[in-house]
Amino acid sequence: MEKIRILHTNDLHSHFEHFLKIGRYLHEAQQDQTVDEVLTFDAGDFMDRSHPLTDATFGQANIKLMNAFHYDAITIGNNEGISNSHEVVEHLFDHAQFPVVLANLREEDGSMPHWATTQKIIKTKKGTRIALIGLTAAYPLSYQPNHWQVKMLKETMDEVLPELAGHYDVLILLTHVGLNMDCFLAQNYPQINLIVGGHSHDLLKQGKQVNGVWIVQTGKWGNYVGNTYLQLNDNHQVERISPHVEPTSLMKAQTGDEETILGFRKCGKEILTRTKVANLPEKYEDNCEAAIQVSLDAIAAFAGTDLAMLSSGLFLTPFKKGVLTKYDLQRALPHSMHVVRSTLQGSDLWRLVMEIEKNRHYLDHFHLQGMSFRGKIFGQMYYRQIKFDPVSRVVFVNGKEVDPQQEYQIAVLDHYVLVPFFPTLAIVGNNKFLFPQFLREVVGNYLAQKYPYQGSENHDGKPSAN
Template identity: 75%
Template sequence: MLETIRILQTNDLHSHFEHFPKIGRYLAAAQADTSVDEVYTFDAGDFMDRSHPLTDATKGQANIKLMNQFHYTAGTIGNNEGISNSHEVLEHLFDHVKYPIVLANLREEDESMPKWAKSYEILTTKKGTRIALVGLTAAYPMTYGPNHWHIKMLDHTMDQALPEIEGKYDVLIMLTHIGLTMDRWLAKHYPQIDLIVGGHSHDLIAKGEEVNGVWITQTGKWGNYVGDIHVELEDHQVKKIVPQTIATASLPAEPEDAKVIQGYLDEGQKILESEKVARLPEKFADDKEAAIHVSLDAIADFAHTDLAMLSSGLFITPFKSGILTKYDLQQALPHPMHVVRSTLKGSDLWRLVMEIEKNRHYLDHFKLQGMSFRGKIFGQVYYKGIEVDHQKRIVYVNGKEVDPLQEYQIANLDHYVLIPFFPTLAIVGDNEFLFPQFLREVVGDYLQREYPIN
């Protein structure tokens, strides 16, 4: 018995709503295809990004509403859903979702399944083929743990999940948000997988990639492409998989698209502008340095430290004098980053500062992507409580030369622990990731206290 299935894929949409009208029309037309036996539509995570005003204003509920209109068969989550949201926001993100979220490697702290997810889903085609869907997301214990989730490693998860579904499926499809390197690892170690519908690393695999007999597909990022995969089966077994990707830019636009896209921005802006944060004095008027220095005070206050560091590239726009709204903050600091309290011996703090100073001129214009960064360049590092005598290579902490044996605590960001330029932080820092607030919320709360509207 022959059977044909068409699989549609999105991944790493990141709230790029400017592509949603075109993507929606393409998916709807493909889902109506009667030349195949079945059409399934999957999303591989990072569909939301709080750098978009509407996503931020609605805590992702606008994304769910729009994703429901795409009529997905199933989806999984990415780190932007799992880490950039507080535990409470993620608990309610899928309250109104109309398709199953498959996710085998995330648990509540008591080891129970999240109420909004299931480890796997079994689909049955009209011709009786049983398709198992298993979901995986990137395993980041450093950041899931402080957010009160238990993230499980991929090998442990697979070795537990596969025996559970043994005998229940004919075709095994993984929905993964773990990146191409780990997708290849999965293919190498679990050849019983037929297809990996992947995301996370933003790789565009135009025609798919076959590894150890397992097909891997990714469509890049931001909805720039849609995946369209042709699967042929015989007697319920996969005989052929032919992946392709469709450039969203090549799809026809409609006259109303621009108005719809602008409407998403306007609606988010309107909601965020209605939420007033602080009344800032004249010194903040278009002065980026003033924004940086008060933000250093804010993260130090939040982390209960005397020392802090921030980079100027984080500040997309300066703050302003007068009433500051959540929209102003969202535009200035769109990054879904969290504050980290790092404990270092004085000798290691000296080394960290030397790493910063060594890289200073290089990073000032360095174009940075990923690691939760939503800006363009890294910029200059500013300190709170730290001064440097470059000629003598002496670091001063609160006016005193650093004691190599004393312990110091410095407030910084998860971003700085993850990027490769300051290895001391990651290698010897005792790093405590502070949840649930992320950077602009920490800064906003501090400004609200220091510069109240009334």
């Protein structure tokens, strides 16, 4: 008989307030002498650019802290693969002391990323061969413009499984695809023993069994740590899987934890504050509408359009007059969203505006989670160069009534394509996702040109030529 203990995390999202407790728990559990083997995995979205330290270090602070967790393998989530530029991802794991298992992501030329491996075999002390396959959410519309090839799950599994046949006793998937897709994998590939999942933030306290396959997830933000036991017979066959989770809230804190956690944020703030972006005039002082209007101009210029739209809930803090730093922008717009240039027929643009106006009062106070949104409420929608007459239900573009047959381009966010409130964008919009800059970088670059900072450093933190 053999007993294996699987420790697992997912969707930590840079919630560093839990990292110290999690690290101590993992370290103690990894010394467990009551089992034959302890393995530790993470299922992606361990970083989130909404935290200033992650943003300032491009995720390197996360890697340093995670090295102390002694993972045996991880996979990546969309916050690693999409919320960073291609260049950042290429160097994200330069100092990682754990393998990255990822079967469905390739470089633009089809080659394997140098920092990842398709699959991995771990051999336990008792000779059990454990095969690991990593899968991340397949979002071609986002990965392709960021110079990656992402492969669909079925295509990937049908390719990898024959290569592994006969080389393993236990098959474990590390997935960042969400519970629905984990269930799909379980239904279609019953040879899987265990799926350590993430992405959908489901808390499965005792796991979920589908078609004989166990699926485990620990919710989000490090609120829980997964603690799953596998019992195998002498032929290395799984006889029993017992999933559990451990609440981080019940793990003991130590003196100095709070100071250390505050120090993470303070360090990120100090780094970001060093970079001066722009010098804003008086009209921006605590004026959220002015911030929205200039941001509409910014995304329109970036997308090369006259039209644009943004929601007020994106702006967590207003801008201020005087020197605007990268930290100020990070606080105001922490979301890892990208600009999308959507091409619509005039009749479809009219329909989009009708969808917005129909939902306007509902969205004003709607509490929204997910889809890269890091605020609290959706808020009011603002347009650039679009007017709506509620009496006649006429939409005006650049002062003229919209032409149903004419083609229009509007700058939006990937967020608006994903949310269910504006189906026109997703259904009939010809949408081009624009990478690598995301929203606050687009706004910051625009402000740097419009209101240049004339200090000793420019907005990139490099010495000024003046």
